[in-house]
Amino acid sequence: MSVERPYTIMLVAVSLDGKISPRRHPGQPNPIGPELIDPEIMALHNARRREVDGIMVGRNCILLDDSRLTLREAAGRNPTRIVLDGLAEIPPTARVLGEEATTVVVVSPDAPRERVEALARRGARILVAGGGRFVDVAKTMQLLRAEIGIERLLVEGGGSVHRSMIAQNLYDEIQLIVCPFVIGGSTSITPVERTAFWPQGQIPRYRLDRADTLGDYLYLTYKPRPGSHGGAADTSPGG
Numbered sequence: 001m002s003v004e005r006p007y008t009i010m011l012v013a014v015s016l017d018g019k020i021s022p023r024r025h026p027g028q029p030n031p032i033g034p035e036l037i038d039p040e041i042m043a044l045h046n047a048r049r050r051e052v053d054g055i056m057v058g059r060n061c062i063l064l065d066d067s068r069l070t071l072r073e074a075a076g077r078n079p080t081r082i083v084l085d086g087l088a089e090i091p092p093t094a095r096v097l098g099e100e101a102t103t104v105v106v107v108s109p110d111a112p113r114e115r116v117e118a119l120a121r122r123g124a125r126i127l128v129a130g131g132g133r134f135v136d137v138a139k140t141m142q143l144l145r146a147e148i149g150i151e152r153l154l155v156e157g158g159g160s161v162h163r164s165m166i167a168q169n170l171y172d173e174i175q176l177i178v179c180p181f182v183i184g185g186s187t188s189i190t191p192v193e194r195t196a197f198w199p200q201g202q203i204p205r206y207r208l209d210r211a212d213t214l215g216d217y218l219y220l221t222y223k224p225r226p227g228s229h230g231g232a233a234d235t236s237p238g239g
């Protein structure tokens with residue numbers, strides 16, 4: 001583990017057909033939630049949140065799901081919430097800005113000042129990294145460690161953020177919950193979105209570290225295969 005960035009875990013719940021969500025518009029409810037997923041798995045998800053200092057997501061997770069990113073049970077200290085939002089587009093009314101925990105919004109220098117100030121007035125701590133719509137994830141990791149004191153980070157999505165993180169080899173673990181349902185749909189969101197790693201670079205490879213069966217679910221933990229992370233050189237926007 002590098003001391004210059006947090007120990008970082010990707011966590012994703014994936015359907016049997018490799019999707020993480022149907023493609024939705026803001027306001028359309030997320031069908032992949034407590035109504036569909038076993039309480040035992042939801043409890044495990046909560047336990048994962050309890051083990052970290054920070055939970056990070058992309059701005060679409062907030063715009064679509066308006067997630068609070070807090071522990072599901074009242075007991076316990078909520079981790080710091082981190083949102084990658086290059087142009088400060090999450091609304092000041094977003095539930096992630098509630099008082100239950102500290103929230104960090106990472107913006108680019110191009111974010112409109114009035115939007116950034118509106119988020120800061122709601123109590124968000126603002127970090128600046130990157131340019132244009134995109135936040136520089138490698139720089140963000142350094143800032144989270146050095147300025148916010150995050151030592152252990154859980155990244156919960158979505159597919160675009162996972163893509164950026166994998167491209168720069170920033171995951172120490174990939175935790176995958178394989179769920180016993182099918183989402184389908186050629187436009188549904190997958191765990192890693194945007195540009196494919198092939199043909200522009202080598203495919204990042206991992207080794208299986210642990211596999212648990214929990215009823216009809218599989219909980220898999222993969223770690224990077226040393227020396228085989230071809231995607232690490234890909235630092236293009238969206239990469």
Ligand SMILES: NC(=O)c1ccc[n+]([C@@H]2O[C@H](COP(=O)([O-])OP(=O)(O)OC[C@H]3O[C@@H](n4cnc5c(N)ncnc54)[C@H](OP(=O)(O)O)[C@@H]3O)[C@@H](O)[C@H]2O)c1
Pocket residue numbers: 011012013014019020021022024030032057058059060061062064065084085086133134135136137156157158159160161162164189193238
């Ligand atoms: N099943 C699960 O485990 C799970 C967990 C979490 C989320 N989800 C689902 O995932 C979906 C959201 O995923 P998503 O891929 O649409 O969006 P996302 O990863 O949540 O957010 C991506 C957005 O963040 C902005 N961003 C800024 N810097 C970025 C960077 N360096 N890398 C990537 N994005 C950056 C981009 O805005 P611009 O577009 O302006 O460039 C980008 O569109 C939702 O449907 C949610 O329900 C599923």
